[in-house]
Amino acid sequence: MHINPYGEEPVRLALALVHDPPATVAALASRCREAGFVIDVAVRPEDLTETLAFLDDWLAVVDAPDDATRASRLNVLLQRAAAYPRLSNHAEDGWHLHYRDPDLPLAGALRALISVGTALHLSGRGMHRLGRCSAAGCARPFADLSRTGRQRYCSPACGNRDAVRRHRSLTAANRP
Template sequence: MHLNPYGEYAVTLAADLANRPPDSTGELVDRCVDAGIVVDFPVTDDDLADVLGMLDRWSAIADATSDEDRAEQVNLLLTKASAYPRLTNHAGDGWHLHYRDDQQSLAGVLEALFSVGTALHLVGRGMHRLGRCALEECTAIYADTSRNGRQRYCSPKCANRDAVRRHRAR
């Protein structure tokens, strides 16, 4: 049985898609499949536009300036996206929980996955563990899955660039 397919993997996929939005429905499907999402339902071109809109709403969680605001943004997504949890073995690879209704669109599946996954990530690891890169010219979103919970940059490249800048300023 999968303990939790939501949380870390869902929030890192959401951040990846928000940072590098897919250009086509095919690319969206490929990236979802590469991330381990079973796409065993029809996908249409409407899914791409719906996912891009949902990612804008999801990005508001990363931009929240307080725990209360962040929780409010997550709750807005949860209200729209999730259903009562249910056990499933739809792919034949082990029992796990779904927080969505069956027969949804890819956009609906991702919205449920990202809203529940983000909620689990934030309450399980800390409300501060999602944000925008601290490098002034970078706007990428990061999901902090580090051991110490002090991530401030989207990548080591940005962290190093900022460290060099601070060093030279001294």
């Protein structure tokens, strides 16, 4: 998977894995391939467990109470995951930067990809661009990929439900 300058694809992959965690290592590998991640190492049984544990750590970045804490938590993930950047054409699909050592197991490669992608997303678009849905009864994480940077909901459906709830509440309060 090539990381665009905004880190969008790795962040989307992280959210997809958090919202609907794979049940098997084969499902994890399949979901990664569908997202455009080239797997060029043998997939190990422990890759699923390690990836799910990493995603719990990544959610701590999403849930950080302020920018400094978010940066600190993400720096820990980057320290554990990333190596010096290097040019690679491993899949013969064009030269691109890798932020990980070659032959890293799938879980380690995902850790590096998602950590660096998240850092690019936050540094390029704003440190506030990760969060939890504001709709009552929903706490799904989201990445704000909007132009304005004011996303509050995980999906349009949650935004619509919350708008209807607010409207009904106002209407009920204004009835005699």
